[in-house]
Amino acid sequence: MNESPVPLSSRVSRRAVLLGGAAALGATALGSSALANALSSPGAGLPRLADPFTLGVASGDPMPDGVVLWTRLAPKPTADDGHGGMPDKVVPVQWEVAEDEKFTKIVQSGETDAAPEYAHSVHVELEGLQPGAEYFYRFRAEGEISPVGRTRTTPAPDALSELTMCFASCAHYGEGYFTAYRRMAEDDPHLILHLGDYQYEYAAKDGDVREVVGPETRTLANYRQRYAQYKTDADLQLAHATAPWVVVFDDHEVQNNWADETPQKPDDGFLDRRKAAFRAYYENMPLRSTAKPSGIDLQLYRRLQWGSLVNFHMLDTRQYRDDQACGDGWQSGCTEREDPKRSLTGEEQEKWVLDGFQKTTARWDVLGQQVFFSKLDRTPGDGEKYSMDSWDGYVANRDRIATAMADSAVRNGVVLTGDVHRHWAAEIKRTHDDPDSPAVGTEFVTTSVTSGGDGEGGGNEDVLKENPHVKFYADRRGYVRTKFTEGELRADYRVLAKVTEKDAPAETAKSFVVEDGNPKLNPV
Structure with a gap:
């Protein structure tokens, strides 16, 4: 690693990192005049830019000895050409990692290049850190210093350290304020999962x-511009700066309800669109180089271990799926969905999941994925209606995974889900078409951050009665906060009364506990 020639001199309090937001962080991050002079000297090769750190900082995919640090330089973030106001030149970016928020105990530092080919994004893959440790990080470029982020490594492989984790999905910029992200940050989680529709x-x-x-x-410039607008949001920046994230995409990162190489509607340019979307996704997420896209392909499914407490199996339910059955949407009488050859995961990814189940030694095994896993019949009484975009459209694939939860080394199987803009909780059945089939795991579905607007609140008693394995429903925006321990998993369904107004408070609408070894949702 290249050592930084001059230490940074900003001072940022823990309170600023957790509660102050990106503006407070940026305001208190002050570089030395020697550093500013060095970076703005003729030798730097570029004219002095405006603040390039308008998109904040992030970290992700933590391991016991390292984590990915991310930023993207964009002094004019929403420029139409997608370049963020950056010149068509490589810009050196320095970074530092410290044990304390005042950066008096710097443990690593270095320099990397922000290249125009990847929208001047930076992905620093740290190694050599201590397991289960908290760190602070920051960047500098063109005489400017970034906001400070806080991150952490995962515990040692044999550690049963507790985990507080929040997960979210579905954030439409136009449909509300991202207050849910700020409330997540205030919960002070060790880890944040984003399950798609970022x-x-x-x-x-x-x-x-x-x-x-x-x-x-549709184009690379379009996607870069859209991500940049989202990332200027102070609440989203705060959530990224508070904890490492683990991310997977769903459909709207490309196009609604796409399936592998098939668009929702006929589109001769869809593969070019998918290629551009994947490129922009990598550029704007704290992902490792293993996720760097190659044409229309991006390797996203992967595992992350939180010591010996939790295995996270992060799935990609878009890139390998068969096209939705019976014309997509909610359908009745669709026998195509029961075809044993139909797959949501694809054969290779399914094998990867089942192999992981066989080899696990974790207390909890978690599938982090996008679409509703449990059976959900939306027609009360006689008749049935299922979503062809969810696992209900791929019944055999789902049942093989559910059966493997019961028959493998999995001790406690958990599915985390996004996509549907509502809070749900369900007990997963070995075979969902058999009402007497035993529960083999639990599913927690988060509502949206903003998508769908404020919501109507309340429950859906007819649907709950029709699906007795489903134990909770709520139509509000928010997220789910979880706490994993040796003996139990607790899930708190956090809701905001409004997202059409700024800074709404969050409250817990419902909580469940799952005891070790017993796949049952216990309300608390």
């Missing part, structure tokens, strides 16, 4: 609470 492809529409810039995203 951004939406749609252009602005009548009734939007906030203005969406740019047209519907």
Whole structure:
């Protein structure tokens, strides 16, 4: 690693990192005049830019000895060309990692290049850190110093250290304020999972609470611009700066309800669109180089271990799936969905999941994924209606995974889900078409951050009665906060009364505990 020639001199309090937001962090990060002079000297090769750190900082994919640090330089973040106001040149970016928020105990530092080919994004893959430790990090470029982020490594492989983790999905910029992200940060989690629909492809529409810039995203410039707008949001920046994230995409990062190489509607340019979307996704997420896209392909499914307490199996339920059955949407009488050859995961990814189940030694095994896993019949009484975009459209694939939860080394199987803009909780059945089938795991579904607007609150008693394995429903925006210990998993369904107004408080609508060895949802 290249050593930084001059130490940074900013001073940022823990309170600023957790509660002050990106503006407070940026305001208190002050570089030395010697450093500023060095970086703005003619030898730097570039004219002095405006603040390049408008998109904040992030970290992700932690391991026992390291984590990914991310930023992207963009002094004009929503420029139409997607370049963020950056010149067509490589810009050196320095970084530091410290044990304390005042950066008096710097443990690593170095320099990397932000290249125009990847929208001047930076992905620093740290190694050599201590397991289960908290660190602070920051960047500097062109005489400017970034906000400070806090991150942590995962515990040692044999450690049963407790984990507080929040997860979220579905954040439409135009449909509300990202207050849920700030409330997640205030919960002080060790880890945050984002289960997809980080951004939406749609252009602005009548009734939007906030203005969406740019047209519907189709080109690389479009996607870069859209991500940049999202990342200027102070609440989202705060959540990224508070804890490492583990991310997977769903459909709206590309296009609604796409399936492998098949768009929702006929589109001769879809593969070019997918290629551009994947490129922008990598550029804007704290992902390792193993996720760098190659054409229309991106390796996203992966595992992360939180000591010996939790195995996270992060799935990709878009890139390898068969096209939705029976024309997509909610369908009745669709026998195609029961075809044993139909797959949501693809054969290779399914084998990867089942192999992981066989080899696990964790207390809890968690599938982090996108679409509703448990059976969900939306027609009360006679008749049935299922979503073809969810696992209900791929019944055999789902049942093989559910059966493997019961028949493998998995001790406690848990599925975390996004996509549906509602809170749900369910007990997973070995075979969902058999009402007497035993429960083999639990599913926690988070509502959206903003998508769908404020929501109507309340439950859905008819649907709950029709699906007795489903134990909870709520139509509000928010996220789910979890705590994993040796003896139990607790899930708190956090809700906001409004997202069409700024800074709404969060409250817990419902909590469940799952005891070690017993796949039952116990309300608390």
